[in-house]
Each structure stands twice: as structure tokens, then as C-alpha cells.
Amino acid sequence: MSGATLLKESGPREVFCGLTSIVWLHRRMPDAFFLVVGSRTCAHLIQSAAGVMIFAEPRFGTAILEERDLAGLADAHEELDRVVNNLLARRPEIRTLFLVGSCPSEVIKLDLARVAERLNTALEGRVRVLNYSGSGIETTFTQGEDGALKAMVPLMPSTNEQQLLLAGTLANSVEDRLIKLFNKVGLEKVCSFPPRQSTDLPAIGPGTKVLLTQPFLTETARALKDRGAEILQAPFPLGIEGSQLWMKTATQAFGINSSTVHSTLEPLIARAQKALEPFKENLCGKKLFLLPESQLELPLARFLHRECGMELLEVGTPYLNREMMSAELELLPTNTPVVEGQHVEKQLDRVRELSPDLVVCGMGLANPLEAEGISTKWSIELVFSPIHGIDQAADLAELFSRPLHRHDLLNRKLLAKV
Amino acid sequence: MELTLWTYEGPPHVGAMRIATSMEGVHYLLHAPQGDTYADLLFTMIERRGKRPPVTYTTFQARDLGGDTAELVKGHIKEAVDRFKPKALLVGESCTAELIQDQPGSLAKGMGLDLPIITLELPAYSKKENWGAAETFYQLVRGLLKNHPHEKGSQNSKAWKDQSRRPRVNLLGPSLLGFRCRDDVLEIQKLLNIHGIDINVIAPLGASPAELMRIPDADANVCLYPEIAESTCLWLQRQFETPFTKTVPIGVGATHDFLKEISEILGIEPPNQSETSKQSRLTWYSQSVDSNYLTGKRVFIFGDGTHAIAAARIANEELGFEVVGLGTYSREMARPVRSAAEKLGIEALISNDYLEVEKAMANAAPELVLGTQMERHSAKRLGIPCAVISTPMHVQDVPARYSPQMGWEGANVIFDSWVHPLMMGLEEHLIGMFRHDFEFIDGHQSHLGHQGGQPTTKHEPQTKYLNPDEAAKEIVSKNNSPIWTEEGEAELAKIPFFVRGKVRRNTEKYARQAGCRQIDSETLYDAKVHFRN
Ligand code: SF4
Ligand code: SF4
Numbered sequence: 001m002s003g004a005t006l007l008k009e010s011g012p013r014e015v016f017c018g019l020t021s022i023v024w025l026h027r028r029m030p031d032a033f034f035l036v037v038g039s040r041t042c043a044h045l046i047q048s049a050a051g052v053m054i055f056a057e058p059r060f061g062t063a064i065l066e067e068r069d070l071a072g073l074a075d076a077h078e079e080l081d082r083v084v085n086n087l088l089a090r091r092p093e094i095r096t097l098f099l100v101g102s103c104p105s106e107v108i109k110l111d112l113a114r115v116a117e118r119l120n121t122a123l124e125g126r127v128r129v130l131n132y133s134g135s136g137i138e139t140t141f142t143q144g145e146d147g148a149l150k151a152m153v154p155l156m157p158s159t160n161e162q163q164l165l166l167a168g169t170l171a172n173s174v175e176d177r178l179i180k181l182f183n184k185v186g187l188e189k190v191c192s193f194p195p196r197q198s199t200d201l202p203a204i205g206p207g208t209k210v211l212l213t214q215p216f217l218t219e220t221a222r223a224l225k226d227r228g229a230e231i232l233q234a235p236f237p238l239g240i241e242g243s244q245l246w247m248k249t250a251t252q253a254f255g256i257n258s259s260t261v262h263s264t265l266e267p268l269i270a271r272a273q274k275a276l277e278p279f280k281e282n283l284c285g286k287k288l289f290l291l292p293e294s295q296l297e298l299p300l301a302r303f304l305h306r307e308c309g310m311e312l313l314e315v316g317t318p319y320l321n322r323e324m325m326s327a328e329l330e331l332l333p334t335n336t337p338v339v340e341g342q343h344v345e346k347q348l349d350r351v352r353e354l355s356p357d358l359v360v361c362g363m364g365l366a367n368p369l370e371a372e373g374i375s376t377k378w379s380i381e382l383v384f385s386p387i388h389g390i391d392q393a394a395d396l397a398e399l400f401s402r403p404l405h406r407h408d409l410l411n412r413k414l415l416a417k418v
Numbered sequence: 419m420e421l422t423l424w425t426y427e428g429p430p431h432v433g434a435m436r437i438a439t440s441m442e443g444v445h446y447l448l449h450a451p452q453g454d455t456y457a458d459l460l461f462t463m464i465e466r467r468g469k470r471p472p473v474t475y476t477t478f479q480a481r482d483l484g485g486d487t488a489e490l491v492k493g494h495i496k497e498a499v500d501r502f503k504p505k506a507l508l509v510g511e512s513c514t515a516e517l518i519q520d521q522p523g524s525l526a527k528g529m530g531l532d533l534p535i536i537t538l539e540l541p542a543y544s545k546k547e548n549w550g551a552a553e554t555f556y557q558l559v560r561g562l563l564k565n566h567p568h569e570k571g572s573q574n575s576k577a578w579k580d581q582s583r584r585p586r587v588n589l590l591g592p593s594l595l596g597f598r599c600r601d602d603v604l605e606i607q608k609l610l611n612i613h614g615i616d617i618n619v620i621a622p623l624g625a626s627p628a629e630l631m632r633i634p635d636a637d638a639n640v641c642l643y644p645e646i647a648e649s650t651c652l653w654l655q656r657q658f659e660t661p662f663t664k665t666v667p668i669g670v671g672a673t674h675d676f677l678k679e680i681s682e683i684l685g686i687e688p689p690n691q692s693e694t695s696k697q698s699r700l701t702w703y704s705q706s707v708d709s710n711y712l713t714g715k716r717v718f719i720f721g722d723g724t725h726a727i728a729a730a731r732i733a734n735e736e737l738g739f740e741v742v743g744l745g746t747y748s749r750e751m752a753r754p755v756r757s758a759a760e761k762l763g764i765e766a767l768i769s770n771d772y773l774e775v776e777k778a779m780a781n782a783a784p785e786l787v788l789g790t791q792m793e794r795h796s797a798k799r800l801g802i803p804c805a806v807i808s809t810p811m812h813v814q815d816v817p818a819r820y821s822p823q824m825g826w827e828g829a830n831v832i833f834d835s836w837v838h839p840l841m842m843g844l845e846e847h848l849i850g851m852f853r854h855d856f857e858f859i860d861g862h863q864s865h866l867g868h869q870g871g872q873p874t875t876k877h878e879p880q881t882k883y884l885n886p887d888e889a890a891k892e893i894v895s896k897n898n899s900p901i902w903t904e905e906g907e908a909e910l911a912k913i914p915f916f917v918r919g920k921v922r923r924n925t926e927k928y929a930r931q932a933g934c935r936q937i938d939s940e941t942l943y944d945a946k947v948h949f950r951n
Pocket of ligand 1: 017018019038039041042043045101102103104134135136137451452453454513514
């Protein structure tokens with residue numbers, strides 16, 4: 001293991017629950033509908049986290065439990081059937097329906113797996129019904145995607161074919177780009193999961209090697225492994241270094257000639273380094289504090305330190321899977337405090353004490369920190385933006401550089417005068 | 419179980435957060451799972467607050483449920499009190515904690531803390547945000563004042579006359595995430611001040627528990643937002659016999675009535691109508707010839723109860739519109755909204771389903787929509803101009819400039835913000851006036867983007883404005899759609915971009931009704947006459 005210092009903290013947390021993943025998952029699979037079985041809080045969370053008003057009819061919704069649903073579980077089952085049938089009648093384009101568990105549905109022990117099974121029988125394959133938990137008592141933020149993907153694994157067809165599977169939602173443009181690069185070095189068969197159409201699931205089996213695109217897919221990785229696939233251990237494809245190591249892990253696993261890979265990536269790397277230059281200048285030597293939220297914190301810290309020269313004050317993460325993160329942990333500088341879990345008040349005390357130049361945090365904390373004169377970057381933007389791969393390294397750096405740049409700009413131009 | 423794709427109101431504990439966050443020195447201990455912390459962003463992002471809401475979430479997890487959650491709750495309470503040193507502590511639960519019944523309120527009370535503790539019971543599976551805010555405000559005021567001495571029969575709203583001071587009132591109800599509360603409070607303060615009335619306490623916005631203790635010192639209460647403050651005002655009336663105002667001063671007429679009402683309560687000279695009607699520019703702007711075209715505009719209104727009722731009155735009495743739809747998402751306000759609608763000869767829509775509201779809007783065929791941000795989107799889809807008059811809040815509803823809804827300046831703001839979208843929208847007389855002006859030839863792109871700009875290819879620009887149902891109808895009727903002749907298209911192209919979509923649609927509708935297979939310039943004019951009558 002590396003020199004990073006692993007710490008744990010507990011207390012009041014300030015993170016979204018797994019329901020939030022619906023915000024990007026429903027965009028990835030336009031033929032799927034995400035039905036949260038929960039409360040008005042759950043409905044309000046998703047619409048608030050999505051940040052925008054909903055145009056037309058969204059592909060997610062909440063079956064809001066009411067007093068009488070709590071009174072009798074039998075009725076709750078019937079009610080849920082009724083809601084689902086109405087929904088499907090109204091939205092015939094839906095091919096996959098995800099029933100998403102919430103804190104209330106779990107506390108009252110509403111068994112969504114059973115509901116899904118019953119509906120699957122009734123619907124005779126016209127629509128596939130899956131279930132997973134996005135509840136705040138079980139999951140944080142990005143873990144919702146882990147649950148959704150895991151729920152799809154049993155539906156993946158089997159194959160023995162040699163292939164590479166990219167697991168984790170990527171922006172479509174980035175996905176195309178990465179697949180093209182793999183093809184270019186001679187890795188012909190590359191598929192991605194989740195697919196763009198929920199019914200278009202890739203096959204899986206002993207010939208499949210899985211490269212995770214996101215660091216939060218612990219359960220999905222386990223399920224894929226159970227289907228015979230091999231999970232490749234690599235740093236995550238953020239930044240030039242991470243993306244390069246990530247690609248090389250796959251090409252090596254498939255025995256591809258390393259000089260081909262090298263000659264393909266070399267010009268991309270040179271170009272990306274040039275693009276990164278101005279941001280590096282701005283970020284170098286600046287102090288960074290990452291609050292826990294998306295589980296992207298470790299790879300981001302690694303990129304911002306190693307490629308942009310930022311100083312890491314603290315790297316928070318809601319959850320740390322040491323095995324999956326081992327490659328990342330090794331790349332962090334010695335003694336970097338990596339804090340799993342959270343006590344938001346104590347953490348903010350440390351923020352104030354260490355006065356970082358930039359804090360990565362959730363939307364609830366951003367403006368209050370800005371008001372104290374500390375620049376921030378919201379972590380939720382990172383799960384929506386195309387940031388993966390060598391070509392995106394400069395864009396990724398810019399996301400962090402912009403708030404600092406803006407801070408400077410306003411201080412110089414506006415505040416300096418007063 | 420209710421399928422909800424989008425909700426106008428959050429859960430009731432968000433209402434409680436609005437009260438706690440509006441105030442100084444109040445802390446809210448919320449027994450809730452971690453995801454519920456999303457609610458902070460409503461204040462820090464939407465309202466751009468530079469401070470975190472004063473809320474400690476216990477963020478219990480599944481693994482805590484087997485163990486001693488009571489200890490967990492107590493630990494959080496102790497830490498919060500030590501750290502934030504509040505002057506009053508609210509203790510409550512969100513939907514999930516309500517199910518596990520830890521009774522955090524009694525736990526807190528058993529801890530021997532030296533500060534007022536208010537237990538909140540907000541049934542998450544039957545109530546919503548505004549109710550939660552009202553209940554919290556009421557419980558807080560009651561909790562702090564229930565032992566306050568009061569001699570029955572001693573209240574006299576005119577006592578100020580013998581005490582050589584000006585009369586003073588409380589402004590109750592303004593809160594964070596309330597529509598334009600920040601500016602309404604300033605406007606009403608100014609208004610009352612001009613009429614010789616002082617402000618005793620404004621609450622909850624900006625008030626501390628100590629200030630709440632001074633509420634009984636007022637000669638009367640002003641209930642600015644019944645959704646939030648009515649239950650409190652009623653209790654204060656029972657407890658301290660303090661009368662309160664029922665008129666919400668939004669619009670010229672209502673502001674006048676409000677002044678009259680408060681004057682009568684306090685025993686001061688009521689204002690003179692011919693004077694008050696001149697205080698806002700709305701009155702004259704509405705009378706000026708330029709506003710002739712506003713006559714009889716069909717308007718559809720939907721929002722919270724207070725703002726919807728006020729909008730209906732202004733539309734009907736002060737702008738000469740025809741109210742063709744009136745509704746609210748607030749069940750608590752259903753009764754007054756129903757009676758307001760009845761007076762206008764229409765049936766009120768009480769619904770929490772935005773798609774139902776959109777359908778009612780489409781059916782009412784209004785020329786202007788006054789609604790929430792959601793109705794703005796529905797109206798946009800239907801190609802109808804819209805102004806936002808009510809919560810739920812959106813970052814755009816917290817403008818940097820001063821823009822109250824209440825009082826004289828509020829009426830000015832309302833005139834501008836309702837008439838502007840109408841002017842930008844489908845204004846018929848402009849067609850005639852500008853039809854040959856070069857500015858309106860194809861290719862001009864307004865920043866409104868949508869309706870105009872690109873040369874219209876058949877059926878392209880307008881279909882995206884139809885709602886799903888209409889879009890479906892449209893698709894069905896495609897095969898029997900009349901065909902535009904080249905000459906017809908040329909005529910259509912002379913019509914300004916911002917009404918072209920509507921004219922195209924109406925003309926096709928007319929052509930279908932009339933059984934024309936082809937549309938030329940004559941059909942266009944026939945259609946125009948047809949729809950005029
Ligand atoms: S934390 Fe639980 S109750 Fe709250 S929004 Fe998430 S799933 Fe719903
Ligand atoms: S600038 Fe844009 S918003 Fe303003 S009046 Fe013109 S079209 Fe309307």
C-alpha cells in the first residue's frame with residue numbers, strides 16, 4: 001500500500017443519497033423509466049438535484065407512499081401494481097422499468113424484488129422490471145448507479161468470446177472516442193455497460209475482461225466477476241496519466257504489442273499536455289480540499305496533484321473500497337490524509353483552519369464557503385461532464401481552474417477598487 | 419400511493435427548515451437520513467444564501483437501525499447545542515424517521531438542556547411544505563409565548579392613542595423560499611410608515627426568539643402570507659385577543675382595502691380611495707390608450723393560494739382581462755380559491771399534478787398564463803406567453819433588483835412583468851403594423867429563439883410547442899393535412915415570426931374544418947376573419 005494515511009470519521013454527513021444517480025442514468029438509457037417507491041422527500045430530492053425544471057414528461061417519477069399505504073403492506077403492493085400499470089399504459093415506449101427502493105420503502109420492508117418478479121410475470125416480457133436500492137440509509141450518491149447496473153447484470157446474455165467491457169456511465173461522445181482508440185490499437189471487440197438502449201445489453205462470460213470507467217461500481221464489479229468476467233485493476237481514466245494507465249492495463253491484458261499502443265497514444269499525450277499547460281500554471285501550488293460525495297475524489301486528487309501540481313490538504317470519500325482503489329492510493333503522495341466517511345462540522349472546521357484555495361463539495365456547501373472567501377467546485381458537475389480520457393484532461397483541469405481564475409478576476413477587477 | 423413526476427411543494431420538514439433558516443438563533447435538529455441534506459441547496463443555491471441552514475441532520479444509516487438510534491440522536495443534539503448555541507431548538511423528523519418512532523423531541527426534552535425545545539410533529543405522508551412551515555411557525559410562537567402573561571379583556575388596539583406613541587403592528591409570514599418576501603417586507607414597512615404605523619416585529623424572516631417574545635406588544639398583526647401565518651395569527655388572537663388583517667395587499671385594490679382594514683383596527687383615519695388609486699402607476703398605465711389592447715385578454719392563473727387569488731383580482735378589476743382559469747396546488751387554500759373562482763363564474767382547479775394543470779391550460783386557450791415556473795414551461799410548450807407569480811422558487815425568482823409584489827411598488831412590478839410577455843407574445847395589432855417591415859423578414863432571430871428565425875419548413879417549428887396530446891392529434895391528422903400553396907406560404911412568411919406559428923396552426927385548423935385541401939392567401943384571410951368572430 002501507499003503512503004496515503006487512511007482515516008475514518010463519522011458524524012453528521014452532507015451527501016446525496018443514491019437516488020441522485022437517476023439524474024444521469026435516465027439520460028443514458030432513454031427507453032428506461034426509473035420509478036422511485038418513496039416519499040415526497042425523495043421526489044423533491046431528485047427534482048432539486050436535477051437542478052432544472054422538467055421539460056415535458058420526465059423518465060423518472062416517484063410513487064409517493066401515503067398514510068394508507070403504510071397501514072397495510074398488502075394494499076401497498078396492489079397500489080404499486082396500479083401505479084405501474086397506469087404508467088406503462090401512458091408510456092408505451094418504456095422497455096425497462098427500474099423500481100428504485102428508498103429509505104421509507106426499506107424501513108416498511110416493502111419487498112421490491114417480489115413486486116418486480118410479479119410484474120415481470122404479468123407483463124410477459126413486454127417491459128422488463130428490475131429493482132435496486134437508492135436509499136439514503138444504504139447508499140450515497142453514485143452508489144445508486146452501482147445498484148442499477150448490478151440489477152441489470154443477470155439479464156446480460158452469455159458469451160465466451162474474448163472482449164473488453166467498459167463498465168460505468170460515460171458521456172456518449174467520450175465513450176465513442178475511447179472505443180475508437182481501443183479499436184485503433186487492435187482491440188476490436190469493445191462494448192459498454194450500461195448500454196444506450198436498456199434492452200441492448202452486452203453479453204458477458206469467461207472471455208470478458210472488464211475495465212471500470214467509474215470508481216463507484218463495487219457491487220457491479222462483483223456481479224460481473226460472478227458471471228465469469230475478469231475485473232482489471234487500474235487507475236481510473238481521469239487525466240492523462242490515469243487514462244493512459246487505464247488503457248494500457250486493458251491492452252496488456254489482451255497481449256497487444258505495447259509499441260503499437262505507445263505510438264497511438266504518444267501524439268494524443270503530447271497534445272493533451274500542451275492543452276493542459278495553462279491550467280497547470282493556474283493550479284500549481286494551490287491547496288485543494290475534497291469533501292466526500294461522488295467517490296471520484298481519489299482519482300481527481302491524484303490527477304490534480306500529479307499532473308497539475310496541486311497540494312492535497314485532505315481527500316474525503318464517502319466510501320473507500322481499498323481493493324478497487326489500490327492503484328489510485330499508490331499514486332497519492334505520502335501522508336495524504338484520505339478520510340472515509342464524514343463529520344461535516346469537523347471537516348468544515350479543518351477547511352477553515354487549513355484555508356485551501358479550492359474546495360470540492362456539494363451544492364449545499366458551495367455558496368456558504370464562497371461567502372467565506374473560499375473558492376469551490378461542485379462535485380455533482382463532475383458526474384455530468386465528459387471528463388474521461390486523455391483528450392479530456394485539459395477540460396477536466398479547467399473545471400477546477402475556472403473558479404480560481406474567476407476568484408482572481410473578481411478580486412482584481414472589482415474588489416481591488418473598493 | 420400517488421405517482422408524482424414533479425411536485426410543487428416539498429415535504430413538511432422543508433417547511434420547518436424555511437422557518438428555522440429565516441430566523442436568527444434557532445437551530446433545527448432533524449432526524450433524517452443523509453440524502454435529506456439535499457434540502458440545504460434550496461437555500462444556498464436557489465436563494466443564493468451565503469450561510470448554511472441551521473440544521474443538523476442525524477444522517478442515520480441502515481446499520482444504525484438495529485442498534486440504539488436514541489443515543490445517536492442525543493449525541494447529535496448535544497453536539498449541535500454545544501456548537502451552535504441556539505436560543506431555541508426545534509426537534510423533528512423527516513419521512514423516514516417518522517417511521518422508526520424514536521421520539522427525538524422527548525429525547526431532547528429529557529436531556530436537561532437549558533433552552534426552549536420545540537417538538538415538531540409534521541406528518542410526512544399526508545402533509546406538505548407550506549403546511550409544515552405554518553405548523554412550525556405556530557408551534558414556535560406558541561411554545562415561546564404560551565406562558566406569557568395576558569389579562570383577558572385587556573387588549574385594546576387603539577390604546578396607542580393614550581400612550582403618546584404611534585400604533586405598531588407585527589408583519590407575520592414572510593419567510594425564505596417565499597415569493598418575493600424579502601422585498602414585500604420592505605414595501606409594506608414603507609407603506610405602513612407613511613400611514614403612521616410602526617413595525618413591532620417581523621417574523622419569521624430575520625427574527626430571533628427574543629423578538630418573538632415581543633409579539634404581544636403589537637396593537638395588531640398583519641397576516642402577510644396566510645399559508646404561513648394564519649394559524650399563528652388565529653392563536654395570537656385567541657391567546658392575546660390581538661386582531662389581524664385578512665387582506666393581502668397585492669394589487670392596487672387590495673392594497674387600498676388592506677390600508678382600510680388596518681386603519682379601522684387601529685382607529686386611524688382610513689385612506690381616501692381617490693388618493694390611494696394614484697399611488698401606483700398601474701392604475702394610469704392600465705387606463706392609458708396604449709393598454710386598450712389588454713382588454714379582454716384571456717388569462718389562466720395557477721399558483722399558491724395567496725398569489726393566485728390576488729392575481730385573479732388584479733387581472734379582472736385592474737387590467738381588464740378575462741380570467742378563464744384559476745387554480746392552486748395548495749389544498750389548504752382550496753376554499754378561498756374556489757370562492758374566488760366562483761365569483762368569476764369559473765370552476766377552480768385544485769391539483770398537485772402539473773400535467774393536469776397543463777391540460778386545463780390548453781383547454782382554456784388563454785392568451786396569457788400567470789403561474790409557477792412549471793406553468794411557464796407548460797405555457798412555453800403551448801406557445802403562450804407567461805409570467806411567474808408564485809412559488810415553488812427558482813433562482814430566477816430571486817432577482818437582484820428590488821421587485822416586491824405587495825403595495826404600490828408591487829403593483830408597478832406586476833404591471834410590467836405581466837404586460838411584457840404579452841407584448842412579446844402574440845400581439846395581433848403588431849401583425850398589421852409590422853407585416854411589411856424588413857426587420858421581420860425571415861432570418862431575424864430574437865433571443866427568444868423559438869418561434870422565429872429560420873425559414874419555416876412545413877410543420878417544423880410549431881409542432882414542438884404542442885403538448886404531448888396535441889402532438890399526438892397532430893400526428894394522426896397529418897395525412898389529411900391541407901397543403902400550403904407557394905403563394906400561401908409567401909403570404910404566411912410576411913407575418914412576423916412571433917405569431918407565425920399560431921397563424922399557421924389556426925389556418926390549418928380552419929382549412930380542415932372548412933374542408934379546404936389547399937391553403938392560399940385567401941384561405942389565410944378567411945381564417946383570420948373566422949377566428950376573429
Ligand atoms: S435519503 Fe432516503 S428518504 Fe431521503 S431522499 Fe434519499 S431515499 Fe428518499
Ligand atoms: S431582448 Fe429578448 S427578451 Fe428582451 S424584448 Fe427583445 S426578444 Fe424579448
